[in-house]
Amino acid sequence: MSSVRIATDNVVPLRIHTWVGESAEYQVLKRTVDIVVSAAAIVVLSPVFLVVALLIKFTDGGPIFFRQKRVGLGGRVFEFVKFRSMVVDAEARKQALMKMNKHNNSITFKMTRDPRVTWIGQILRKTSIDELPQLWNVLVGEMTLVGPRPAVIPEVERYSLRQRRRLNVTPGLTCIWQVSGRADLDFHQQVDLDIEYIRERSIWYDFKLILLTFPAVFSGRGAY
Numbered sequence: 001m002s003s004v005r006i007a008t009d010n011v012v013p014l015r016i017h018t019w020v021g022e023s024a025e026y027q028v029l030k031r032t033v034d035i036v037v038s039a040a041a042i043v044v045l046s047p048v049f050l051v052v053a054l055l056i057k058f059t060d061g062g063p064i065f066f067r068q069k070r071v072g073l074g075g076r077v078f079e080f081v082k083f084r085s086m087v088v089d090a091e092a093r094k095q096a097l098m099k100m101n102k103h104n105n106s107i108t109f110k111m112t113r114d115p116r117v118t119w120i121g122q123i124l125r126k127t128s129i130d131e132l133p134q135l136w137n138v139l140v141g142e143m144t145l146v147g148p149r150p151a152v153i154p155e156v157e158r159y160s161l162r163q164r165r166r167l168n169v170t171p172g173l174t175c176i177w178q179v180s181g182r183a184d185l186d187f188h189q190q191v192d193l194d195i196e197y198i199r200e201r202s203i204w205y206d207f208k209l210i211l212l213t214f215p216a217v218f219s220g221r222g223a224y
Helices: 024-044 046-060 090-100 119-127 134-139 163-168 187-200 203-219
Strands: 065-071 077-083 144-146 172-174
Touching: 024 046, 024 134, 024 144, 024 203, 046 077, 046 119, 077 134, 134 172, 144 203, 163 187, 172 203, 187 203
Parallel strands: 144 172
Antiparallel strands: 065 077
16 A cells, blocks of 8 residues: 655645546536535524534533544545534544454444544534535535545555545545445445546436435435
């Protein structure tokens, strides 16, 4: 597995496999849908955002949002935002929990009963409400509604050349493996499905995955 070095200009420098480019029509339509849907959702869901923000704040007095550097299209780094679902010092506690990693591939970290998750965080994760602030990332063009989920920098630094293919498209709010098992799938299965999506992507495929996201969220399977 080859490694990459993080550059100082917010780009992870790496060689990326070249796929057949998206058509101009698909790019324009996809971006238009992203803007319309994300803007409308932010307005409609604003009362939910307010209630969630108050619950998080009253739980432990910590920050409402969790912000983290993630790697997007072409290796470009952006600030990823979600509702905070863990204790304030969650990142500092992570190393002590690595031996309980459900994904034993050492690239991604998932734990079935993570002790760092707060009581409100458990609800937010089960319902995927914690991910809704990423609608802002979609609105400004750092993410899209459908695409591979954005990875953290240390994970991308360990990607093989094949795994870097995930960076050929804009990362998404939902993706093919999120409607196929979510965290119950290991990292290699997630990569296989992401590559399948990149090969087959179209506006109709995107709409299909968006529709499948709702029952996947309601079932709660693989959400923890």
